[in-house]
Amino acid sequence: MARTSIFKVCHVYVRVFREVRPFWPALALILALGLVWIPISFILPFPLKLVIDNVLGHQPPTGLAARLIPATLAGDSEHLLIVAIIFSVAIALLGIAYKLADWLLREWVADRMVHRFRGELLLHGLRLSPAHHAVRGVHDLGYRINQDAPALQWTAIYGVIPVIVSLSTIACTLYVTATLSPSLAAVALATAVPMIALVHGCQGRLKAKWHLAKEQDSATQSVVHEVLGALRIVTIFGQERRETARFLHHSGLGVAARLRAIRAEGLLGGLLSVGTGAGTAAVLYLGARAVEAHVLSVGDLLMVITYIGQLYAPLQAIGTHVAGQQHAIASMERALDLLDRPVEIRDRPNARPLGRARGDVAFHRVTFGYEGRGPVLEDVSFRVPAGTSVGIVGRTGAGKTTLINLLLRLFDPDQGGVRLDDVDLRDWRLADLRRQFAVVPQDPTLFSTTIAENIAYARPCAAHSEIVAAAKLANIHDFIAGLPQGYDTPVGERGLRLSGGERQRIALACAFLTDAPILILDEPTSAIDQNTEAAIIESLERLRRGRTVFVVAHRLATLRHVDIRLRVEDGNVLVEQESGTVPLRKVS
Numbered sequence: 001m002a003r004t005s006i007f008k009v010c011h012v013y014v015r016v017f018r019e020v021r022p023f024w025p026a027l028a029l030i031l032a033l034g035l036v037w038i039p040i041s042f043i044l045p046f047p048l049k050l051v052i053d054n055v056l057g058h059q060p061p062t063g064l065a066a067r068l069i070p071a072t073l074a075g076d077s078e079h080l081l082i083v084a085i086i087f088s089v090a091i092a093l094l095g096i097a098y099k100l101a102d103w104l105l106r107e108w109v110a111d112r113m114v115h116r117f118r119g120e121l122l123l124h125g126l127r128l129s130p131a132h133h134a135v136r137g138v139h140d141l142g143y144r145i146n147q148d149a150p151a152l153q154w155t156a157i158y159g160v161i162p163v164i165v166s167l168s169t170i171a172c173t174l175y176v177t178a179t180l181s182p183s184l185a186a187v188a189l190a191t192a193v194p195m196i197a198l199v200h201g202c203q204g205r206l207k208a209k210w211h212l213a214k215e216q217d218s219a220t221q222s223v224v225h226e227v228l229g230a231l232r233i234v235t236i237f238g239q240e241r242r243e244t245a246r247f248l249h250h251s252g253l254g255v256a257a258r259l260r261a262i263r264a265e266g267l268l269g270g271l272l273s274v275g276t277g278a279g280t281a282a283v284l285y286l287g288a289r290a291v292e293a294h295v296l297s298v299g300d301l302l303m304v305i306t307y308i309g310q311l312y313a314p315l316q317a318i319g320t321h322v323a324g325q326q327h328a329i330a331s332m333e334r335a336l337d338l339l340d341r342p343v344e345i346r347d348r349p350n351a352r353p354l355g356r357a358r359g360d361v362a363f364h365r366v367t368f369g370y371e372g373r374g375p376v377l378e379d380v381s382f383r384v385p386a387g388t389s390v391g392i393v394g395r396t397g398a399g400k401t402t403l404i405n406l407l408l409r410l411f412d413p414d415q416g417g418v419r420l421d422d423v424d425l426r427d428w429r430l431a432d433l434r435r436q437f438a439v440v441p442q443d444p445t446l447f448s449t450t451i452a453e454n455i456a457y458a459r460p461c462a463a464h465s466e467i468v469a470a471a472k473l474a475n476i477h478d479f480i481a482g483l484p485q486g487y488d489t490p491v492g493e494r495g496l497r498l499s500g501g502e503r504q505r506i507a508l509a510c511a512f513l514t515d516a517p518i519l520i521l522d523e524p525t526s527a528i529d530q531n532t533e534a535a536i537i538e539s540l541e542r543l544r545r546g547r548t549v550f551v552v553a554h555r556l557a558t559l560r561h562v563d564i565r566l567r568v569e570d571g572n573v574l575v576e577q578e579s580g581t582v583p584l585r586k587v588s
Contacts, residue, residue: 012332016155019117023156026109030157033102034165038172040098043091045306047084052302110153118149121335127343130410131371139222144338147217151331159328173308180304181296184283188308191279195272202268206326209261214330216254223247261327283308345409347430354432358421359386359517359548361407363573365416368406376402378571379416384564386517389549391559394568400552403568404520407550408437438516438543442523444507446495451480452487454495454506458514466513474509474539476502508539519543521551 020027125141133141170192178185227234227243234243287304290296296304362383369375376399384390394400405411406418409425417424425433438458446454455470456462467487471477479502483489495503511519521540541561553559567574 008333009329012329012336013155013160015336016152016159016332019120019152020113020156022116023109023113026105027156027161030102030105030109031161031164033098033105034161035168037098038165038169040091040094041169042172042176043087045303047088047091048306049303050080050084050087106157110157113156114150114153117152117335118145121145121149121338124339124341124343127346128341129344130405132341132344139225140218141338142225143218143221144335147221148214148331148335151328151335154328155332177304177308181287181290184287184290184304184308187282187286188279191275191282195275198268198271198275202264206261206264206268209257209264210327210330211333213254213257213261214334216250216257220247220250220254223250280305280308345412345430348426351429352423352427354420354428354436357436357517359436360384360419360421361518361548362419362422363403363406363416364419366406366413366418367415368402368411368413375414375571377406377568377573380571380573381416382566382573382575384548384550386548387546388564389544389562390551391562391565392550392552392568393559393565398568399571400568401522403573404522404550404552407518408439408520409433435514436516437518437520438511438514439520440504440507440511440522443500444495444503446491446498446503446506448491448493450485450488450490451483451506454491455487455509455513457510462513467509470509470513471506473512473542474505476505476509479505505539508543511543512539517547519547519549521549521553523553 017024121141122145125145174185174189177188223243223246227247234240284305287296287301291301360383363380366377366380367375368377380403392400392403402411406413407425409418409430412426417426419425420428420433420436447457452464452467453460455467459466464487468477471480471487480487480489491497491503491506495506498506544561549562551559551562559565564575
C-alpha cells in the first residue's frame, strides 16, 4: 500500500513537471536561489559569537573570524563590536534582498503557470463529448479549473524545490555542527530520523482525507450553480428554504471532511513540534555540560543551538510541507484526471480538408444508443439531397435531437455512418466539418457581451457592415438601431436582458452571417407569440434558400414548406406522406 502511494505521488510530480516544461528555467533559478542562501544562512550566528566570545569574553578571534577580521582590528573590543554590527546589518539586508527576489520570482512564475494550465484544462474539457458532461456535470469541470488548477503551483514551486533545499540545508547543517561538536550533531540526527519516518507514514492518510474534502466541495459548488441556474423555477415554486437546506447539507459534509484533514495535519505538526523540542532540549543539556567542561565556548554553544534550530526548522518545514502537499496533490490528481479523459470526437489520421460542402446528407445503417440505455436509433438509413428542406417530428424522447447530434458529429454512431457529400463525417477534418452547419436552437443562449459580438460569434472577424446586413435579414436591425448603444448594447448574462423573440432573431442573424450550406432549426418558433413567429418565419424562408435544411418542430406552420417530413418512432425513421408513412429509401 505504501509503495503504491509513493508511486502515485511520484507519478503526479512527473506529470506536473511535464506540464510546466516552459517554466523549467525559472524553476531552476528559484532552486538556485534557495541553494545559494544555505551557506549564507550559516553566517547568521557569526556576529553573536563575535560579541560573546571576542568582545565580552576578550578572547582572540579564531577559525573563520580570524580569517575574516584583519589583525589590526582583532585586538580591539570596540572595533570588533563595530565589525559585528556591520556584519549583522549586512546579513539582514542580504536576507531582505533574497526574500524579496525569491517572492517576486515565485509569484511571477506561479501566476503564469496556473493561467496556462487553466486554459489547457478548459480547452480539453470543451472537447469532451456531451455524454461525458451529462454524467459528470459541467459544474465539476468548472470546479477543477477554478479550484484544483492552482495546485499546479503548490506542487511545481512549493513541492519538490523546498524539499531539495530543506534536505540540502539539513545535510550542510549536520556537517557544520559536526565540525563544532560531533556528539551534539549525532544527538540532533538521532531525533531527526523518527520525525522523517513520521512524516512519511502520515502522507498517504492525509491525501485520502483531502481527496474526500475536494469531492465534497465540488458537490457543494454543483448545488450552487444548479440552483442559481434555475433561480426562476426555485422562486416560482417557493423552494428557497429547501434548496438552501440542500446546499447546507452538502456544505456541511465538506466542512466535516476538511476539518478531519486539518485535524490530521495539526496532529502531525504537534508531534513534529514535540520532537523538535525534545531534540533541542537534549542538545542544550549536553551543550551546557560541554561548556562546563571547557570543550565548547559559550559562543560555540550559541552557534550550535542556532544551527540545530536551522536543522529542525527544515524538518518541520518538510513535515508541514508534506502535510500541505497532500491537499495540493489531491487537487492535482483531479485536474490531471480531467486531462486524461479521452476526447472521443476527434480527427482521424489523414482526415480530409473541406471547403464548402454541397450539403448532400446520408445516414447509412446507423445504430446509436447512450451509455446504460438501449439503442435510440437502430439501423437507420436515408438520403437527403443537397438543397432539400426536411422536417423532423416525433414524440419527446423518440430520438429527434439524437439524429441532429449525429449529423453535427457531437456523437459518433455505434454502427454505420453518417455521410456528407458521400464522405463519412469521421473522414472530414472536424474544424472544417463544424463550419458547414448553422444552428438556430429552440432557446438560444447568448454570451454576456454585445449584440454585435453575439451575431458574429461564429465569424469573429466579420465586418460591421456584414453584421448589420445579417441583422436586417433576420428582421432585428430596426430593434437594435433603436437601442441607445445600438449594436454595442450588452445582452446581459445568457441574454436575459432581451426577450425570447429578440434572442431568437439574434440567433437567426448569427446563422445568416455564418452562411453555412446546412441549416439546422430546432423548434425555432415554439416559445414566441404569433406576431414574432410571423417575422421569424419570414426570415427563415430567406435563410433556407440554397441550403439543406433540417427543421425539428411541433408546429405545422413551421413545417409547411418542407420537402420531406421525417417521423422518428421506435428507433426508426419514416417518411410521412398524405397516404401514410413508409420507410425512407435505404442508402446503397
